[in-house]
Amino acid sequence: MNARMLLPVLALLLAACAGPDRIVLLPDSDGKVGKLNVSNAGGETLLDSAYATASAKGDRKADAGRTDAGTVNQQFGVVLAALPPAPVSYTLYFTSDTDELTADSRALAPAILAKIAKFPAAEVVVIGHTDTQGSDDYNDKLSLDRARAVKRQLIALGFDAARISVAGRGKRELMIVTKDDVAEPRNRRAEVLVR
The missing domain is CATH 3.30.1330.60 (OmpA-like domain)
Incomplete structure (x- = not known):
């Protein structure tokens, strides 16, 4: 992926000490999304659509899932608002x-x-x-x-x-x-x- 394509993909990784690591693949402002391979000792999980998620705890393979824009905004809106503008x-x-x-x-x-x-x-x-x-x-x-x-x-x-x-x-x-x-x-x- 070249430098121009880095921006259309934003992976949000939030980890809590007691809970699983959670990754959400967000679309860019034009709705485009790239791909993200989440890998650990338990295996690989490919995220390739907007709001696809992966949750992993320990060495288990990450569980794939989905969320939506409203949930992401509700849970992570403060964090997203604090990000600098995209290049x-x-x-x-x-x-x-x-x-x-x-x-x-x-x-x-x-x-x-x-x-x-x-x-x-x-x-x-x-x-x-x-x-x-x-x-x-x-x-x-x-x-x-x-x-x-x-x-x-x-x-x-x-x-x-x-x-x-x-x-x-x-x-x-x-x-x-x-x-x-x-x-x-x-x-x-x-x-x-x-x-």
């Missing part, structure tokens, strides 16, 4: 050989960046990328320039510069895998991760 990510695209956003991304950027700027305590990581045209050194520099361009826009909106880190990945982490010297617009991007 979010956005992708902005750039024109070839520049750190200038495409027209579509230029149109979306103000709303995205304003949304991010409303979370002054958040940490933001901006990762720039390129397509496979050009040398490794050129693409490393261009990808970092793209990340820095997004950082400047966030700072202009009032976001604390100390809470923004940038990185350039050049052509090492392609969204669309291509051979060298291929102009693939979807690879010319910056990923903005807010956590």
Whole structure:
């Protein structure tokens, strides 16, 4: 599961000294859910649907069960409300050989960046990328320039510069895998991760 898929799954583990360990698999805000394998000396129990539960005590295999949103909210609402907001990510695209956003991304950027700027305590990581045209050194520099361009826009909106880190990945982490010297617009991007 990659970093983007970590958020759709929230496993809530609450253990009491005298009682069994209880795990509840919660859906993300879009209703999507991943899978969780609960394993101990007694065996494995797979949770793969929203509100699936596993309860285990000692070395016995975990008992599978189900609960619902109302029960989870009633029992664990205080804990869930105390959790920090789930990380979010956005992708902005750039024109070839520049750190200038495409027209579509230029149109979306103000709303995205304003949304991010409303979370002054958040940490933001901006990762720039390129397509496979050009040398490794050129693409490393261009990808970092793209990340820095997004950082400047966030700072202009009032976001604390100390809470923004940038990185350039050049052509090492392609969204669309291509051979060298291929102009693939979807690879010319910056990923903005807010956590």
